[in-house]
Amino acid sequence: MTAALGPAMRSRPFHRIGLAAEHLSPENPDGSEVRVALAPAAVSALVRHGCAVAVERGAGEAMGLSDALYTAAGATVETRDALYRDKDLVIKLKGPAHHDLARMDPGSTLFCMAHPLSIPERVEVANACGVNIVAMELIRECPEVLTDSYVRSRLAMRDLLAAVRGHAAGDLSVALIGFSDDAFGGLQYAARRRPRSLRVLRSRPAAPATVTVGFGELEEAAARIAAARVAAYRDRRPPRPYGRRRIHCLHETGRAGARFGIDLALRNGHGPQAPDDLRVCLLGYGNVAFGALDECVRHGVREIDVLTKRATRRPHLLRYLRSSDLVINGAEQPPAVRGTRYLVTDDDLRSVLRPGTVVVDLVGGCATNRTAVEPIVESTHPSRPCVVRHGVYLASVWGWPLLGFARESAERYSRQITDVLLADERLIDGLAGATAGILRALVAGPALGLRPSSQPMALSATL
Template sequence: MRAGFDPARMRRPFRSIGIAAEHESPENPDGSEDRVALTPGGVAALVAHGCRVSVERGAGAGTGYPDAAYAAVGARIESRDALYPGKDLVVKLKGPAHHDLARMDPGSSLLCMAHVRSLPQRAAIAGERGVNLIAMELVRECPEFVSDEFLRSRLAARRWFARLPVADPSRLSVAFTGHSLRAFGALQYAARTRPRSLRILQAPPPPGPDTATVGFAELDDMAAQLPAEEVDRERARHRLQAYGRRRIECLHETGRAGARFGIALALRQNPALGTPARIHTAVLGYGNVAFGALDECARHGVAHVEILTKRTTTRPDVCHHLHASDLVINGAEPADRGRTGYVITEADLGGVLRPGTVVVDLVGGCATNRSVVEPLVECTHPGDPYVVREGVFLAAVWGWPLLGFKRESVERYSDQITAVLLHEERLADGLATAPPGVLRAVVAGPMLSLTPSSQQVALSATLGG
């Protein structure tokens, strides 16, 4: 155990909490990340809970929250040098610079987007310093929570498919028309039937024997009319996972920001397109971040979006979709990062992908933590968001919501972090009483010796396994 470490500190609640500002760091080399983890409202909730909260001077300025707003709710304003020492817990959106992390006291804790697969040195420094590093991106629901809205949407899609004259959905070309934020369950259900193709269109396609088309509005009506008893039965049939979705995330806003950027860049580089309606778009994946991209495409009136599922991202099928697209948006998270096959390869540049095509990678990564877009080895940054290779425009911004959804993302993060600290998980009561959904997110520090499950996650993440 590191000298100076007090084991009793591990059993105490977090009473002294620091909210750190963003500075240049391995994740923020150009200083463009200037969001803050908690709004004044979030800090006020911690103060009301009995916590002593310090906010680094200027931490909220980039999102319109002056120091005076934090001081007004009871926070102490401190310098960067004073913020890290003497705190039970430091909260920061992105990981701190390594020298800031080294200032923290042994036995204290840091809650941030740790990304230890991409930056294993951060975990090593935390471990050497005796700081418990809690990765925000690994905090999960425990157990999984499935909303009534999702279940209703999924049930409506199942009912619609059951009415079709074709018994095998894999023979169908399925098209949704219109737009609905309530249709996530229906979209996922359709994608998992492995149809021949899956599209979102503004207008219905010509009818055909192997074409099935339904409006999102029709599915929403079907979902609303389902009896509560049927939803309850579906919930009882649903096999809950031990861990559900991320508790601290901004995936929908990430998808929207990336799609908005891609649409604007496609129009700028291809003036002949004229309007978003003429941008032929392909979206890889059908998870939360991809659904955000689909939302933004619909808001801009993109008339034709191909959703590429596991079936259509295999070669040679995917080459046809890539070649036909003006804008390709990747929202597919590889199951085994760094060891997976690529959907978009180096060889696709200058061949499959036409000059002028825009590729937006919402997942991103780095050399040790690759996404399915092989030409994008490292993430780009808001100040220099894309590179051009063989006439193809490639963007994988680390911090997509900075490009248009900064304030919205800060409010969302603040609400989620506050909930983890004070409500469902009650992390403010300390790591000793934290639930498994938090403990599995501890990726470095003395707490690992007390939580074997976290040890396994930490080692796997650090080694890229």
């Protein structure tokens, strides 16, 4: 049981900051994780704020960020042993090895991707040592933030679907042509209307679907929506208490997983020889699935079936699984049904999926925190990204962006972490006045007493 925080410790802002390097750990057993949580520019921002920042020797080396760049930003360079001691806050991308965590001072705080459901031992060690853990992956917008571009895209899609006369939304088969970064809201609106089918095509089909929408057409419709209508939309729909993750690289995760799956499906010698021959089905339509969709279109995949809740019900789902060369799971299920409800089952490997089919899981998990793909119990790692069972290739890499997007994802993480520390959430001011979004992500340590009893701990399985 953890001891209560004293008044001085509760009110103390974070001043002595340590930036740790990645080493072998429960989440990094093969040493493939080499990214660093903060770039030199982020360290410089912390130093200007008045923080004393120490960086572990060689922390950014694999990203081309030398110790000299960090010292030029105002940091000191320390050994691994020293880095975890005498710090108020230690920042690390993935959770550290348990013996590193045990080096930290009681009452100090670790800020990392903690994954408490997947690695509960880390929480046990932290509680025993009196160390607080704030899990980066569990911090969410508080309240939800919907950008103007997202709202306009949703409204534009609603207008375009409403213009199809004589059909209820659930009777429509919708085809979206091309891809646009600003079309996320429109895609989600179409998916949530539970159409008969939802496809993303590289070009317009010879035999049009019931309604065919080009992403360019959607952007034009969105541009015509007046600011007053966007404001009215917000007035009618108050933001939810919590929105999407604040620290993530879900788009890069989706792109990396889809790229790996496409390349594997083409080189395994079981069928398609070119991207436009691939049959791809995508389970889910959230941020990580949108990244996978982006990569499929970039690669020249001719047709992607986006499976909504309606399409993932059996026997509808079986039809897609039987005909697909590549199945990409981007659907993250609620914690209550993980391990009891699956979209792709063990039986599907034997009797539904054809030999040579590639199944890519973008969500990830482990034996204590299952994904929607039953055959995948433990996530793989970049050094051995896939396994084969019954002739089906299964991949669920812990750290997908390492396969092609390491630098981009590290830069995104650095910007987002800096924002959480110094901007909206002001985590740098300490845990005493932390926002509700931060307190939901507090998963271990004596500061747990700061979280109101009505405030649940956030839960997530996403990599």
